[in-house]
Amino acid sequence: xxxxxxxxxxxxxxxxxxxxxxxxxxxxxxxxxxxxxxxxxxxxxxxxxxxxxxxxxxxxxxxxxxxxxxxxxxxxxxxxxxxxxxxxxxxxxxxxxxxxxxxxxxxxxxxxxxxxxxxxxxxxxxxxxxxxxxxxxxxxxxxxxxxxxxxxxxxxxxxxxxxxxxxxxxxxxxxxxxxxxxxxxxxxxxxxxxxxxxxxxxxxxxxxxxxxxxxxxxxxxxxxxxxxxxxxxxxxxxxxxxxxxxxxxxxxxxxxxxxxxxxxxxxxxxxxxxxxxxxxxxxxxxxxxxxxxxxxxxxxxxxxxxxxxxxxxxxxxxxxxxxxxxxxxxxxxxxxxxxxxxxxxxxxxxxxxxxxxxxxxxxxxx
Amino acid sequence: xxxxxxxxxxxxxxxxxxxxxxxxxxxxxxxxxxxxxxxxxxxxxxxxxxxxxxxxxxxxxxxxxxxxxxxxxxxxxxxxxxxxxxxxxxxxxxxxxxxxxxxxxxxxxxxxxxxxxxxxxxxxxxxxxxxxxxxxxxxxxxxxxxxxxxxxxxxxxxxxxxxxxxxxxxxxxxxxxxxxxxxxxxxxxxxxxxxxxxxxxxxxxxxxxxxxxxxxxxxxxxxxxxxxxxxxxxxxxxxxxxxxxxxxxxxxxxxxxxxxxxxxxxxxxxxxxxxxxxxxxxxxxxxxxxxxxxxxxxxxxxxxxxxxxxxxxxxxxxxxxxxxxxxxxxxxxxxxxxxxxxxxxxxxxxxxxxxxxxxxx
Numbered sequence: 001x002x003x004x005x006x007x008x009x010x011x012x013x014x015x016x017x018x019x020x021x022x023x024x025x026x027x028x029x030x031x032x033x034x035x036x037x038x039x040x041x042x043x044x045x046x047x048x049x050x051x052x053x054x055x056x057x058x059x060x061x062x063x064x065x066x067x068x069x070x071x072x073x074x075x076x077x078x079x080x081x082x083x084x085x086x087x088x089x090x091x092x093x094x095x096x097x098x099x100x101x102x103x104x105x106x107x108x109x110x111x112x113x114x115x116x117x118x119x120x121x122x123x124x125x126x127x128x129x130x131x132x133x134x135x136x137x138x139x140x141x142x143x144x145x146x147x148x149x150x151x152x153x154x155x156x157x158x159x160x161x162x163x164x165x166x167x168x169x170x171x172x173x174x175x176x177x178x179x180x181x182x183x184x185x186x187x188x189x190x191x192x193x194x195x196x197x198x199x200x201x202x203x204x205x206x207x208x209x210x211x212x213x214x215x216x217x218x219x220x221x222x223x224x225x226x227x228x229x230x231x232x233x234x235x236x237x238x239x240x241x242x243x244x245x246x247x248x249x250x251x252x253x254x255x256x257x258x259x260x261x262x263x264x265x266x267x268x269x270x271x272x273x274x275x276x277x278x279x280x281x282x283x284x285x286x287x288x289x290x291x292x293x294x295x296x297x298x299x300x301x302x303x304x305x306x307x308x309x310x311x312x313x314x315x316x317x318x319x320x321x322x323x324x325x326x327x328x329x330x331x332x333x334x335x336x337x338x339x340x341x342x343x344x345x346x347x348x349x350x351x352x353x354x355x356x357x358x359x360x361x362x363x364x365x366x
Numbered sequence: 367x368x369x370x371x372x373x374x375x376x377x378x379x380x381x382x383x384x385x386x387x388x389x390x391x392x393x394x395x396x397x398x399x400x401x402x403x404x405x406x407x408x409x410x411x412x413x414x415x416x417x418x419x420x421x422x423x424x425x426x427x428x429x430x431x432x433x434x435x436x437x438x439x440x441x442x443x444x445x446x447x448x449x450x451x452x453x454x455x456x457x458x459x460x461x462x463x464x465x466x467x468x469x470x471x472x473x474x475x476x477x478x479x480x481x482x483x484x485x486x487x488x489x490x491x492x493x494x495x496x497x498x499x500x501x502x503x504x505x506x507x508x509x510x511x512x513x514x515x516x517x518x519x520x521x522x523x524x525x526x527x528x529x530x531x532x533x534x535x536x537x538x539x540x541x542x543x544x545x546x547x548x549x550x551x552x553x554x555x556x557x558x559x560x561x562x563x564x565x566x567x568x569x570x571x572x573x574x575x576x577x578x579x580x581x582x583x584x585x586x587x588x589x590x591x592x593x594x595x596x597x598x599x600x601x602x603x604x605x606x607x608x609x610x611x612x613x614x615x616x617x618x619x620x621x622x623x624x625x626x627x628x629x630x631x632x633x634x635x636x637x638x639x640x641x642x643x644x645x646x647x648x649x650x651x652x653x654x655x656x657x658x659x660x661x662x663x664x665x666x667x668x669x670x671x672x673x674x675x676x677x678x679x680x681x682x683x684x685x686x687x688x689x690x691x692x693x694x695x696x697x698x699x700x701x702x703x704x705x706x707x708x709x710x711x712x713x714x715x716x717x718x719x720x721x722x723x724x725x726x727x
Binding site for chain 2: 006007008009010011012013047048049050051055062063064094095098099101102105106128131132135238240242243
């Protein structure tokens with residue numbers, strides 16, 4: 001049969017006679033027998049052209065042999081299905097390999113990194129963690145504005161934190177600060193800083209409830225959970241960013257969701273560990289765990305209390321609050337109030353004391 | 367050359383150029399969905415192969431004098447380019463960020479030179495993308511070739527960007543043309559060089575001024591709308607609500623649409639002027655793109671991409687190429703059949719462009 005050859009050297013077409021024999025495809029130019037090609041049939045690939053013909057190629061060679069599709073199939077003894085199957089076989093192998101690579105990356109991100117995070121955190125020099133925490137606190141001060149620190153309320157809050165911190169074996173001095181945020185929560189940053197939100201302090205119905213939350217966060221600091229979470233987030237984030245790269249949208253979003261899910265499930269174990277330790281810390285300081293039981297109990301039954309809708313954030317980061325309230329209830333023993341009524345009344349106002357009055361008052365608070 | 371004995375019309379010394387295309391954007395929906403699904407199950411690792419398949423399909427549906435183009439790039443080449451860029455750019459950058467976070471804040475001082483270098487790298491990425499795609503585009507068995515140095519393009523890019531900055535953007539039209547010259551003046555088909563002679567047929571500064579003024583007024587309007595809302599929220603002392611952020615995003619979207627609207631005429635003029643400035647032998651090009659039509663294309667593409675969450679991006683690309691090729695014509699002859707093969711191009715492709723997300727296709 002005849003075909004049209006582009007020999008990959010000059011951009012002119014040659015009319016060629018195409019033959020297949022002995023497993024080889026041979027094409028010779030009709031007007032110049034010195035021009036042509038000789039390819040092993042097995043290595044020849046077909047690509048469909050918009051005009052319905054095939055463009056044949058072989059490996060990385062530049063030459064292209066354009067042939068009538070039906071005549072070629074007869075000549076080469078390949079059916080349409082054969083041709084499609086060959087392409088698909090390679091594609092399946094590629095996709096299989098890539099899925100395996102994707103699963104491997106996911107395994108490292110969701111299993112390997114979390115497993116490595118704890119030993120990494122325990123071996124992080126405290127000075128490094130403190131510096132990291134200081135940077136983080138600086139960044140968090142933008143979304144969560146700090147309440148004033150030069151008031152008696154702030155001092156009472158930080159003293160309570162320091163006292164509980166001494167009862168624990170925290171490798172860092174504990175510094176507790178109140179911040180403004182639209183939700184009930186407290187965070188332990190790497191390096192010993194604990195941020196408590198204004199709504200949490202308002203939600204607490206007594207010093208022991210606040211002390212319970214602080215003890216819980218201090219336990220996170222002592223066990224270096226904050227650093228562990230930081231390593232986990234950094235490791236997973238970096239790896240995912242590296243794999244996903246720049247320009248993909250929906251796939252990336254999915255991974256982020258999956259990452260968040262794995263993150264919460266993992267923290268559950270850490271939360272339980274922090275609760276157990278918090279109960280010990282409270283006992284050391286002779287503070288009853290009734291505060292913990294009450295606070296968690298109230299959050300768990302927030303359905304009754306519209307004000308507690310703000311606590312949704314708490315449940316995202318502290319799963320199974322009801323179960324945890326039960327645990328605290330079982331641990332209830334006698335104790336002294338962690339602060340006097342007078343001191344609690346002062347502390348409770350920590351975020352209501354605003355800057356010295358300006359022409360336009362910014363007194364807020366619901 | 368003796369075409370008389372052959373049933374195929376052997377081109378003689380010169381031929382004029384007639385472009386054609388058989389692109390059917392709807393036919394890319396299936397491929398888009400397949401690529402999207404494979405991207406999900408492979409943690410997006412399939413994207414290099416997906417992109418390659420889309421290009422192969424687009425290229426093969428564009429014809430010049432009845433003969434289709436062919437894209438010969440491979441997914442593996444894009445993947446290796448990506449790994450290379452991650453190693454050479456991503457790792458050092460990460461090291462710097464970690465040094466700032468953990469070692470000393472003094473490392474922040476390095477950020478300025480790093481950001482300057484980043485602009486040079488973006489320029490290099492653009493050049494390398496053109497070079498890779500040219501080397502993977504063949505027609506009649508002969509490939510395209512972009513000569514010149516990526517680094518030299520990168521430094522020029524930095525210089526032009528700097529001048530554009532200090533002139534508040536008024537240098538941008540000149541920058542665009544000078545960069546186009548750096549590409550098209552260095553391009554060849556086989557051993558046949560393209561050349562660049564600025565046509566000065568289409569006024570760029572007029573439509574640019576319109577876009578600039580509307581863009582600025584819109585920007586002031588945007589700021590004027592956002593600031594009172596932000597200040598109002600800050601004054602109450604309450605934390606900004608989610609609704610407020612959505613509101614800001616909505617303003618941003620409106621502003622982006624205004625910019626698209628105002629700059630369509632300018633972008634159309636740029637396309638016409640670039641095409642009019644390119645030559646190969648005696649052949650000249652006309653790209654008949656009007657602002658209104660370009661605006662329709664752009665808005666349609668934005669809608670397709672946004673509504674499909676990015677999944678139908680290949681459809682948008684097919685629409686764009688179809689739009690351009692359908693409006694591309696040429697006058698004058700060029701001895702295409704005498705073009706000899708160009709050297710092979712780079713072994714890997716577009717890693718930097720992937721890292722900075724600047725790939726045009």
